[in-house]
Amino acid sequence: MTTATRILTDEMTAEIEALFPRYPTRQAVTLPALHIVNKHLRYVPLQAVVEIARLLQLAPAEVQDTLSFYGFFKQDAPAGRTRAWVCRSVSCALRGGEEILEHLCHQAGIEPGQTTPDGRLTLEYAECLGGCDFAPCMLAGDDLHKNLTRESAEAFLRNLE
Ligand code: FES
Numbered sequence: 187m188t189t190a191t192r193i194l195t196d197e198m199t200a201e202i203e204a205l206f207p208r209y210p211t212r213q214a215v216t217l218p219a220l221h222i223v224n225k226h227l228r229y230v231p232l233q234a235v236v237e238i239a240r241l242l243q244l245a246p247a248e249v250q251d252t253l254s255f256y257g258f259f260k261q262d263a264p265a266g267r268t269r270a271w272v273c274r275s276v277s278c279a280l281r282g283g284e285e286i287l288e289h290l291c292h293q294a295g296i297e298p299g300q301t302t303p304d305g306r307l308t309l310e311y312a313e314c315l316g317g318c319d320f321a322p323c324m325l326a327g328d329d330l331h332k333n334l335t336r337e338s339a340e341a342f343l344r345n346l347e
Contacts, residue, residue, distance in 0.1 A: 194237045198226055202241055212242040216252045221257060228264035247314040258331045260308075268346055270326035271312030272334075278314075282321035287311065293343055306346050 188223060194202075202219045209215050213227040219238045223230050230253055239246040253259050272278075272287040291309055294302050317323040320332030324342075331342060 190233050190236075191234045192229060192237065193227075193242075194223065195226070198222055199241065202238070213244060213248070215242055216244070220249070220253055224259055228261070228267075228269075231258040231261060245296055263301070264305070266306055266308035267310045268306060268326055269310065270324055270342075271310045271315070272324045273312045273317075273322060275312075275314040275317045277317075277318035278322040281321040283334070286322055286324070286336065286339050289336050290339050290343065293340060308342075 195333060196220075200258070201222045202215065205215050206216050207213065211261075219242065220230055223234045223238065227234070232250075235253060236246045239249045242249070253261070270290075272282050272290065274287070275283075286300045287309065291297055291300075294307055294309060296302055296307075296309060298309055298311055315323045315325050315330060317330050318331055320330075322334045324331040324334055324339075326342065331338065
């Protein structure tokens with residue numbers, strides 16, 4: 187029988203354990219723990235779910251339930267170093283948001299939800315990003331890109347690290 191390689195580093199474990207005093211139960215640490223692992227790995231593989239569950243004294247299924255409730259966490263492979271969400275809710279859709287996403291995907295050679303082979307970018311759909319006055323919008327990392335055009339979208343791609 188082989189033992190799965192440990193995926194949570196000591197640093198991740200320490201960050202998760204540091205949250206214990208701030209929450210009423212270990213179960214309440216589930217979502218923050220998922221975010222910590224995601225911050226370090228850009229995804230949360232199944233082995234990480236098992237290890238988080240062990241730390242929180244939960245069944246792996248309980249952690250997996252929380253993870254799968256949110257569309258945010260990737261589980262099969264790391265997201266790109268930049269993760270960009272293009273809004274497709276009504277204001278942005280009316281002002282060409284879906285065409286912008288299509289253009290970005292075409293330029294990057296991927297489909298929505300995919301990551302470029304060089305790992306630089308993941309492109310995804312988003313629902314309203316709260317910037318309707320500036321539609322169409324895209325959230326990339328912590329930056330909200332407003333009034334997107336094909337040109338500004340191309341400039342965004344060129345400026346990726
Ligand atoms: S509809 Fe796109 S930001 Fe609100």
